[in-house]
Amino acid sequence: MQTAHLIYFSPTGTTRKVAEAIAQGLGAGKVIHYDVTLPGSKFETVLTDGVAIIGIPVYAGRLPELCRQRLQAITATHIPAVLVALYGNREFDDALVELRALSVANGFHVVAAGAFIGEHSFSTPTQPIAAGRPDAEDLKRAVQFGKQVATKLVGGTVDTPDMEGHVPYKDRPKLGGKAPETDDEQCILCGKCAEVCPSGSIAVDLSVTTNTENCIMCCACVKECEVQARHFSHPSIEEKRAILHKNCCKPKTPAIFI
Numbered sequence: 001m002q003t004a005h006l007i008y009f010s011p012t013g014t015t016r017k018v019a020e021a022i023a024q025g026l027g028a029g030k031v032i033h034y035d036v037t038l039p040g041s042k043f044e045t046v047l048t049d050g051v052a053i054i055g056i057p058v059y060a061g062r063l064p065e066l067c068r069q070r071l072q073a074i075t076a077t078h079i080p081a082v083l084v085a086l087y088g089n090r091e092f093d094d095a096l097v098e099l100r101a102l103s104v105a106n107g108f109h110v111v112a113a114g115a116f117i118g119e120h121s122f123s124t125p126t127q128p129i130a131a132g133r134p135d136a137e138d139l140k141r142a143v144q145f146g147k148q149v150a151t152k153l154v155g156g157t158v159d160t161p162d163m164e165g166h167v168p169y170k171d172r173p174k175l176g177g178k179a180p181e182t183d184d185e186q187c188i189l190c191g192k193c194a195e196v197c198p199s200g201s202i203a204v205d206l207s208v209t210t211n212t213e214n215c216i217m218c219c220a221c222v223k224e225c226e227v228q229a230r231h232f233s234h235p236s237i238e239e240k241r242a243i244l245h246k247n248c249c250k251p252k253t254p255a256i257f258i
């Protein structure tokens, strides 16, 4: 196997972990990362050889809009692509078929897809939702999936498999007006929250300010804060978190389409 192009948007790192495990299974001689998570990560690249692994997190059963915009910069001349949707143990709904449509439009030839499970962005220590996922078993499955793809590619059968999901896609709820907040008593103004924010919505000066209109609610700032000064406690999120914690506690298993 030649080069694996690892293309991903992964604010809290779980999509990236699964994509890396798939690349490991593929046995690629060389792995090139295209991390489109942060502002300014515009690659403007045309891929002409190797295999692409394209990983996205599922937001409201869809491909997050910001992620869709950033993926537009990476196109291909019909190289094989493996799609990965990483979801928080609720459902992945239409995210994979939406990613498939985008990837095909960008010039990729989709040969396989997988929906894997990762810790939900809204998970907290007291109300865990898929906490600790992807776990060792998930990553083993991802490596095995990579091996299956390698076998498919050498076997010469490179059809695009059917996958779960519907067109038209689910409606995307409007973002804006909600964002994690900073506890000024706890905050040490280290700036880590601003560094990891995919939408560049956080500014750190003598205090932390958050632009709630641009926040995509990924919770990277909450999970990266070393002194636990960031919290997402908006009443509608508290309500959603409680529902997910209650209804999505039975661990799901990865779904593979090859």
Ligand SMILES: Cc1cc2nc3c(=O)[nH]c(=O)nc-3n(C[C@H](O)[C@H](O)[C@H](O)COP(=O)(O)O)c2cc1C
Residues within 6 Å of the ligand: 009, 010, 011, 012, 013, 014, 015, 016, 056, 057, 058, 059, 060, 061, 062, 086, 087, 088, 089, 090, 091, 092, 118, 119, 120, 121, 122, 216, 217, 218, 219
């Ligand atoms: C705004 C938002 C919407 C989400 N919607 C879903 C969903 O519809 N289904 C689901 O299972 N998980 C959902 N999640 C959880 C994410 O899919 C999960 O936390 C994410 O894949 C983590 O990816 P990352 O670690 O690569 O950032 C949502 C998370 C956010 C922030």
